[in-house]
Amino acid sequence: MSLAFAMTYYDAVPDPMPVHFDAAGEPDSFTAKTVPGFLGMHLLGPGVTMLTGLASAALVTSQARSAAEDTFPARAPEDRARTVGILSRLQKPMATYLVALAIIVALAVHQSFGAFGDWNLSIWWVLAAIGLLTVWLMVTLSRSVRDAEVENPPASDAERLRWGMFYVNPADERVFVDLMGGANLTFNFARPLAWVVLLALLTPVILVLILVGLSS
Template identity: 35%
Template structure:
């Protein structure tokens, strides 16, 4: 399917979940669970309201849809001013990227809908996380195939070969942030100590936030 079809599938999937939730709204407890802990058990509650339930179901997919639209627009805009290799890469990336975002949004919408209807707990959380991991693995394999097709049609430069799959290592390059694919991608040069400091910051900050939120909950 085309990237456009996958993108349009996100609001369609949310709509299906909302219809199902509306039909079965009598099963939602009052007060209604609005937050879940690491084990998938509810730890936050609010007065039962279909409007609030709609917001909970649509929030995650809405963020995913906006992120996908922004990524697609940026990639297309950059590729327009790049060479034939970059334009082919942009065309080939869009459908699997859109499909990946669709499945992430759908898993999120289904998971939240099920949680509101009482299907929550460690098993539900495990199924949700497992589904997200599965679709991400499939997406990664598709990206490998995309790069192979593009490389076969337009062999990459030496610089781009050093930047496969988000990793770049070149002691002779003094840059910390390296532009690849004629500006379509930017990655860290892991041969530079500053790059490792940036990477550590990107990983540590979210981890600390998760810990703080868990402790506060």
């Protein structure tokens, strides 16, 4: 549908056509206008997103199957059941997230070619849409984990994930904790070092956002 819509305004696209935009939404790189090149630009972002989705689905399916067949590291039966419950609940929200993300990317590409009028590509609505979508995903996944823990509770309350996301166990000396039979790795937020590592990981992302804002 996206590619068919692109062809409705192909004739209005300038030659050479823009193929890259700066943080302010201004084109800063051009190439000769061809139908394959034009459609390839539209397909690249959503295509990569959907391929990532297929790979993610395959990984989660493989993890769930391994947990169900007890080929993960040794775990109690209730732990295996909880792992399968969590992973099975991940599939639909993850699929919804990745399809919606592909749509956002496709709309951004259409806008960059002037499909919706003479607008510059705004990085802010793209970031806002992805941010809201990500918040929805995290809330949905948190609820899924909590539901799985209700059906198959952990051995102790300390091992429950707070809000379905965060492992906070002062009695556990580990900073990095494997969850779901080794399927996931998370921080033990009861340890100060975990916060230091998390801050180090987030700092480059924060800096990039600040630089994008300044350049816009």
